[in-house]
Amino acid sequence: MNEQKPTIMLVDGMALLFRAYFATAVHGQFMRNSNGVPTNGVYGFVKHFLTAVSHFNPSHIAVCWDMGSKTFRTDMYDGYKANRPEAPAELIPQFDLVKEVVDAFDVPNIGLKGYEADDCIGTIATQVKEDSHVKILTGDQDILQLLDERISVVLLQKGYGNYLVHTKDTFYEEKGIHPRQMIDLKAFMGDTSDNYPGVKGIGEKTALKLLQQFGHIEGVLENIDQLTKGQRTKIEQDLDMLHLSRQLAEIKCDVPVECPLDLAVFRYNREKVLDKFAEVEFRGLHQLLDEKQYA
Incomplete structure (x- = not known):
């Protein structure tokens, strides 16, 4: 029935x-x-x-x-x-x-x-x-x-x-990602209306690409040596804010x-x-x- x-x-x-x-x-x-x-x-x-x-x-x-x-x-x-x-x-x-x-x-x-x-x-x-x-x-x-x-x-x-x-x-x-990955997307790109920065210099396009490739923040960090030098530097400089932004976004x-x-x-x-x-x-x-x- x-x-x-x-x-x-x-x-x-x-x-x-x-x-x-x-x-x-x-x-x-x-x-x-x-x-x-x-x-x-x-x-x-x-x-x-x-x-x-x-x-x-x-x-x-x-x-x-x-x-x-x-x-x-x-x-x-x-x-x-x-x-x-x-x-x-x-x-x-x-x-x-x-x-x-x-x-x-x-x-x-x-x-x-x-x-x-x-x-x-x-x-x-x-x-x-x-x-x-x-x-x-x-x-x-x-x-x-x-x-x-x-x-x-x-x-x-x-x-x-x-x-x-x-x-x-x-x-x-x-978007080419699953809904739960949106939390990590916002962690990378930040949110201007909620006023947290994410990783400076990483916008939606790059963040989507990274998540499509590596799945989540942990996946990106585990494979950080595969990123371009610029991406790696930006993420390493803003690592604390990346993790904090993820907590704020969820x-x-x-x-x-x-x-x-x-x-x-x-x-x-x-x-x-x-x-x-x-x-x-x-x-x-x-x-x-x-x-x-x-x-």
Whole structure:
């Protein structure tokens, strides 16, 4: 008997919220409600969320959040994400508001101090993938390292309802390496948005070539005498940073969070959601509510 497995969508909450906020903030459209609270990010978040739900029709959903900028990675390397500006003043009150709206859908909000949303997503995906198909909704390519037979990644593209869906096979076709090798790829080339350097002077092209040839960092180091003099010098000069960058790049899949599938069933109470929309003064979003999902 071929039992149909449920599909859980794990949502990178900050990725949706920030994308929605900046898409409208650039024109100064903060959509303040009658209490003066800006709502543009939350409004766009809900639009992204409901559009993805109707497109992919998951049976289960959980939303994961970053819980402040201090994490085990900033303890390891104080430059980690140090180039990020402070959150804009109009976005700050929307951090709590967006979680209230997610609550109104009876969807779990998950986050853990000291870890990033990616670590919570990786952990839950690992816990539930034996019993379900996992789709991760984000705008962040770092999460592609989690791809496997049961985990796919849905990357938000420009606008609403445009997605690039990656599987482990599409990733291999594009990069010529396996998803887990992406951790070593980032260790070599660094990450400008997360602000760690990797090995100075080694870019994506060289790093991909080395990983295709030798498999992983250890393989490269074991065969370092086969590299060009320039490559060898660069790696030897930045060896500590190479190993540190690898630790920073790897998503932890064993953090102390859990989300049993029965807590993530996606069925919401329409009246409860509409009451929240009315309270926040959202207009027009009720049209996106899908009748199949009502409790």
